[in-house]
Amino acid sequence: MWNSLLTPEFYNSILRATTPILFATLASGVAAKSGICNMALEGILLFSALFGVIFSSVTHSFLLGILLTMVVGGCIGLFMAFFILNMKTDEILAAIAINLIATGGTVLLLLAFSGDRGSSTSITNVSAPVLVIPFIQDIPFIGKILSGQNVLTYLALIMVVVMHLFIYKTPLGLKIRAVGENKNAAESVGISSRKIQYISLVLSGVLCSLGGYFLSGGYMNMFTKDMSAGKGFIALAASSMGGDTPIGGFLVSMLFGAAQAFANMMQLTTIPVELIQMIPYLTTLIGLAIFSYIVMKRKAKLSGK
Amino acid sequence: MKKAMVFALSLTMVLSMAGCGSKKETEAPATEAKTEAAKETEAVKETEAVTKAAVETEGATEKTTSEGTYKAAFLIPGTLGDKSFWDSGNDGLTKLRDELGADVFDFKVEQMGGNAADMANYEPTFLDYADSGEYDVIITGSWQCVDGIISAMEMYPDQKFILFDEEFDFEGNGNPETMYNIMFKQNEVSYLVGAEAAMMSESGIVSFLGGMDGKVINDFLVGYIQGAKDTNPDIKVAVSMVGDYEDSAKGKDLSLAMYNAGADCGFNVAGNAGLGLIEAAAETGKYAFGVDSDQAALLPEYAEFIPTSALKNVGDALYTSIKRDMAGELPYGTTEYLGFAENGVGLVEDAHYEEIVPEDVRTKVDELQEKITSGEIEVFSSSTMSTDEIEELKASVAVQ
Numbered sequence: 001m002w003n004s005l006l007t008p009e010f011y012n013s014i015l016r017a018t019t020p021i022l023f024a025t026l027a028s029g030v031a032a033k034s035g036i037c038n039m040a041l042e043g044i045l046l047f048s049a050l051f052g053v054i055f056s057s058v059t060h061s062f063l064l065g066i067l068l069t070m071v072v073g074g075c076i077g078l079f080m081a082f083f084i085l086n087m088k089t090d091e092i093l094a095a096i097a098i099n100l101i102a103t104g105g106t107v108l109l110l111l112a113f114s115g116d117r118g119s120s121t122s123i124t125n126v127s128a129p130v131l132v133i134p135f136i137q138d139i140p141f142i143g144k145i146l147s148g149q150n151v152l153t154y155l156a157l158i159m160v161v162v163m164h165l166f167i168y169k170t171p172l173g174l175k176i177r178a179v180g181e182n183k184n185a186a187e188s189v190g191i192s193s194r195k196i197q198y199i200s201l202v203l204s205g206v207l208c209s210l211g212g213y214f215l216s217g218g219y220m221n222m223f224t225k226d227m228s229a230g231k232g233f234i235a236l237a238a239s240s241m242g243g244d245t246p247i248g249g250f251l252v253s254m255l256f257g258a259a260q261a262f263a264n265m266m267q268l269t270t271i272p273v274e275l276i277q278m279i280p281y282l283t284t285l286i287g288l289a290i291f292s293y294i295v296m297k298r299k300a301k302l303s304g305k
Numbered sequence: 306m307k308k309a310m311v312f313a314l315s316l317t318m319v320l321s322m323a324g325c326g327s328k329k330e331t332e333a334p335a336t337e338a339k340t341e342a343a344k345e346t347e348a349v350k351e352t353e354a355v356t357k358a359a360v361e362t363e364g365a366t367e368k369t370t371s372e373g374t375y376k377a378a379f380l381i382p383g384t385l386g387d388k389s390f391w392d393s394g395n396d397g398l399t400k401l402r403d404e405l406g407a408d409v410f411d412f413k414v415e416q417m418g419g420n421a422a423d424m425a426n427y428e429p430t431f432l433d434y435a436d437s438g439e440y441d442v443i444i445t446g447s448w449q450c451v452d453g454i455i456s457a458m459e460m461y462p463d464q465k466f467i468l469f470d471e472e473f474d475f476e477g478n479g480n481p482e483t484m485y486n487i488m489f490k491q492n493e494v495s496y497l498v499g500a501e502a503a504m505m506s507e508s509g510i511v512s513f514l515g516g517m518d519g520k521v522i523n524d525f526l527v528g529y530i531q532g533a534k535d536t537n538p539d540i541k542v543a544v545s546m547v548g549d550y551e552d553s554a555k556g557k558d559l560s561l562a563m564y565n566a567g568a569d570c571g572f573n574v575a576g577n578a579g580l581g582l583i584e585a586a587a588e589t590g591k592y593a594f595g596v597d598s599d600q601a602a603l604l605p606e607y608a609e610f611i612p613t614s615a616l617k618n619v620g621d622a623l624y625t626s627i628k629r630d631m632a633g634e635l636p637y638g639t640t641e642y643l644g645f646a647e648n649g650v651g652l653v654e655d656a657h658y659e660e661i662v663p664e665d666v667r668t669k670v671d672e673l674q675e676k677i678t679s680g681e682i683e684v685f686s687s688s689t690m691s692t693d694e695i696e697e698l699k700a701s702v703a704v705q
Contacts, residue, residue: 264545264558
């Protein structure tokens with residue numbers, strides 16, 4: 001079992017487990033930066049996992065499939081923004097509605113498209129391809145980790161940098177942060193907070209839909225009922241633990257991914273399974289404790305001066 | 306304005322729930338998963354039934370609800386179209402109706418939905434059906450329904466019930482004389498899968514992916530381990546539990562970990578999450594045994610990696626139970642365990658199976674099945690084992 005920790009497969013499984021959570025974490029981060037808690041990630045993941053399968057099978061193309069899925073993700077974000085911003089619905093209520101629609105709605109749509117209720121086995125979908133990087137793949141050990149991952153895994157990692165630059169280095173990113181920090185102050189200098197929040201929620205939906213596509217076309221090669229299995233909520237936790245920043249969110253989702261992959265490996269030992277299944281959550285708790293301790297220290301230092 | 310929105314929103318939620326259960330109250334033969342040919346014959350049958358019913362209504366209107374018709378209500382905590390449990394039950398009842406005619410035996414399916422939000426409706430649904438008094442028997446299955454059925458039993462002591470695939474505690478719950486409980490000996494069929502996996506394994510390691518560490522899953526597990534161990538005393542069994550029945554991605558990761566650790570035959574007993582094992586098998590070119598329905602037929606893309614599937618014959622069990630009840634021979638107040646001897650469980654043995662599994666293995670499996678049927682081999686069961694004994698058994702074959 002300990003030898004397994006030294007195999008490239010273990011590190012691959014970390015990256016695989018991290019990818020969907022990372023997309024959703026970034027999605028949660030950008031919404032949070034604009035001052036909205038996007039709790040509908042779970043539902044968006046599930047919807048886009050289903051639509052990824054449907055669109056890629058209809059278009060027979062990965063690119064078209066994922067583009068259309070992103071449109072669906074954006075539309076759900078738009079839908080949510082409309083209710084929250086125009087209709088003044090409570091954001092948590094709106095999110096619960098979307099999550100509930102997702103559990104029932106995906107089954108209904110699945111039934112309509114495939115005649116099945118449990119999984120999309122009768123639909124032939126196009127999964128995101130695996131990318132083999134020449135030269136790098138020849139490096140022993142590391143090559144097997146850095147190369148041969150799913151395209152979407154690479155995209156997720158790239159998106160961390162892109163989102164970081166977007167939020168901290170662009171005018172629009174500045175506006176998003178301004179609205180999130182203080183809506184009235186932002187409005188007073190002529191920023192339309194509604195427009196900015198619309199943009200962040202749509203962006204959030206699009207980012208999250210990439211994670212959903214990966215679930216059914218990359219991680220698995222089919223849609224199965226309720227396959228998001230709480231990943232949206234884990235991402236929500238990861239994002240807030242990482243201070244809603246892309247880099248912080250990335251680190252925490254890697255931690256979650258690693259804890260999950262480690263727990264998966266641990267199941268091969270004779271340690272009781274109940275203990276092992278606690279690992280990811282225990283990691284979260286410990287991580288959270290360390291994190292808030294650091295924040296507290298820093299605050300104490302600042303106020304002390 | 307805000308109130309109006311809250312209202313609109315709750316309407317959306319209600320609609321969404323209605324959406325997921327939109328097929329509720331379907332009359333029995335409307336199973337989606339039928340081939341075109343089957344559909345046509347079904348349609349013909351339906352028209353026949355309609356004409357028949359029409360003729361009957363012309364003759365005597367009361368006859369359809371008269372005492373001569375044995376009526377059953379099949380309440381399922383899920384939906385039809387699962388290609389497994391509920392479909393199998395529906396097929397069994399449909400077969401009986403086709404055989405006896407709708408004026409002798411008729412049944413109604415109520416799909417209560419399997420989402421967490423639907424669970425609150427189970428109890429009222431049971432009460433409604435028991436209250437109507439129209440049904441000779443109310444049939445349901447699995448653990449989610451037990452609480453609802455107990456309260457219906459207590460309120461309607463004359464209503465008869467059949468509960469399958471969950472052990473019913475007759476002590477102090479309603480009128481025991483109204484409950485007939487069917488359990489499947491999943492450990493017996495699991496024994497065969499274990500034996501077969503051990504024979505087909507070249508690495509000497511087989512794997513097991515379970516949903517949750519619970520009684521039924523452990524019954525599968527102990528049978529599987531025993532079957533594998535009896536066939537090859539040196540066998541190692543890697544065991545992983547997903548923790549739920551939905552997370553197929555996690556199921557795949559767990560299975561990949563087991564296959565990468567050397568296992569080359571696996572058995573999935575984890576609902577939808579178990580599909581992860583099948584994908585992992587296909588990805589690594591190993592074998593995965595199916596469960597609950599003929600998964601090789603359901604997943605043609607992966608069929609070459611699925612030698613066979615372990616089945617619980619819900620349909621056959623209901624078919625025989627109703628027949629026995631009509632003859633007044635159904636032992637209410639008891640739990641019956643259906644194994645190979647009662648045709649309650651079985652392996653899929655078709656052309657596909659013969660193609661993948663070598664003949665000597667198949668003959669050996671048939672011999673083992675006979676030995677189990679005759680009682681020569683006594684298969685371990687989680688219901689008679691303590692947690693420690695199960696852990697001990699697991700440890701004895703653990704991959705170190």
